[in-house]
Amino acid sequence: MQEKLERRSFIVSLLLVTLAFTLLLKPFFTPIFWACAIALIFFPVYRRLMRRFPNWRNLMALLTLLLCIVLVVIPVLFATSSFINEGVNLYQKAQSGQIDLSKPIEQVRQAFPGINALMERVGVDLDELKQRLLGGVMSAGSFLAKNALALGQNTLNFFLMLGLMLYLTFFLIRDGEKLVDLLIRALPLGDEREHLLLAKFAEVTRATIKGNLVVAVTQGTLGGLIFWILGIPAPLLWGVIMTMLSLLPAVGAALIWFPAALYLYAIGEPVKASVLMVYGFAVISLVDNILRPILVGRDTKLPDYIVLFSTIGGLMMFGISGFAIGPLLAALFMAFWEIFMREFINSPKESSA
Incomplete structure (x- = not known):
């Protein structure tokens, strides 16, 4: 009885110290x-x-x-x-x-x-x-x-x-x-589960950050370059904005280059507008359609809609770091439920069979 009380007291103390240390590191x-x-x-x-x-x-x-x-x-x-x-x-x-x-x-x-x-x-x-x-x-x-x-x-x-x-x-x-x-x-989760969760953490972090950043930087660079070639003011500013918008799947840089093409049509620059429109659809958007599934979706094994909602939710909750934290939390959420269904739901059925 004394040993059980000591063990429980130690666990409670461990949790309190861990919580205090976490709060200490929060900034x-x-x-x-x-x-x-x-x-x-x-x-x-x-x-x-x-x-x-x-x-x-x-x-x-x-x-x-x-x-x-x-x-x-x-x-x-x-x-x-x-x-x-x-x-x-x-x-x-x-x-x-x-x-x-x-x-x-x-x-x-x-x-x-x-x-x-x-x-x-x-x-x-x-x-x-x-x-x-x-x-x-x-x-x-x-x-x-x-x-x-x-x-x-x-x-x-x-x-x-x-x-x-x-x-x-x-x-x-x-x-x-x-x-x-x-x-x-x-961690008291079982070595096999911990290996799986840590591997998922590493896999999603690498894929999300490398994939999203490569896609975003590529789109922003291509967008800023065509703006500079066409003589649109502040190409670097718009290039960085396109880079930031490209972190959002299914939205992306088109929020900038498409209105810019319409504006060029409106001011009587049909050649420049057509070049930007063709370049936007054929080059900038193609980068997103080709690279993002290869670098992000394939490695994270997350559906596109999960990636989109988790990215937007992460940005709203954690700021700019949320583009990586959101999909990471989504992947860990799915990994935990996968382990739960495999070990706590499927196992009894298999054993009874």
């Missing part, structure tokens, strides 16, 4: 998550290096981390900085009256009068829609300007989080296998 959730994700993605590189230089663990882990910084961190920082600068510049011009944001909308309405009749038929007031769009654009610009100022004021905090992420990534790359073995020993 660092984002850098911890991305450290785990980057370590998973770049671990195969480290393993290959270790096969050639088995006695240089620290150096090979550091070399892998430097490769990650060059291929991922620096380009992301550059693109983010350029996006914020161009977005704030555009917002300031619109606020000062140098750019009239309502003019393109009016030009499209005049060039395509059928849009007015179609919108009226479905009960949409175009003037109200225009005001909402303009209000949304100005709110987004104001939000971007305020956050750019806040980011400048919190530069130390930003680089602290970045440094913590890279610091943790180094140890996860170097000691990842030992930590996974320790986790399997510690």
Whole structure:
């Protein structure tokens, strides 16, 4: 009886300490998550290096981390900085009256009068829609300007989080296998289930982040490039926006390049508009239709609608990191239910047979 009481008291204490430690780490959730994700993605590189230089663990882990910084961190920082600068510049011009944001909308309405009749038929007031769009654009610009100022004021905090992420990534790359073995020993779920769940976690994380990012960056780069070739203002800004929108399956960059093509038709640039329209359907959209199922859907084994809803839900709940966390949670949810049905529902039937 005494032993049972001691065991229960210890379990309760263990749960309380674990909860307190989790709350302690809550402010660092984002850098911890991305450290785990980057370590998973770049671990195969480290393993290959270790096969050639088995006695240089620290150096090979550091070399892998430097490769990650060059291929991922620096380009992301550059693109983010350029996006914020161009977005704030555009917002300031619109606020000062140098750019009239309502003019393109009016030009499209005049060039395509059928849009007015179609919108009226479905009960949409175009003037109200225009005001909402303009209000949304100005709110987004104001939000971007305020956050750019806040980011400048919190530069130390930003680089602290970045440094913590890279610091943790180094140890996860170097000691990842030992930590996974320790986790399997510690979790009371059964080794076979734990191996399955951890494998699913690694598989979905790699597929989602690599797949979604490759598709998004490819679409954004192609979109920004054609905007630059056609002389559309702020191609880098629109390229980054297309990259961000491409993280959403079934939505993507068409939300930018299709209205841009309509606008080119409206201002009397049919050649440029046709080039952009053909390029959008034949090149930008084709990237999504070909690469996403190969890089994301095939590896995660998730239906497209699950990927879409989990991605949107993840973005709403976790911010930009949600494009990876959402599908990951969906995959773990399905993996847990697969284990449950296999072991707790199918097994009794099979044993009775």
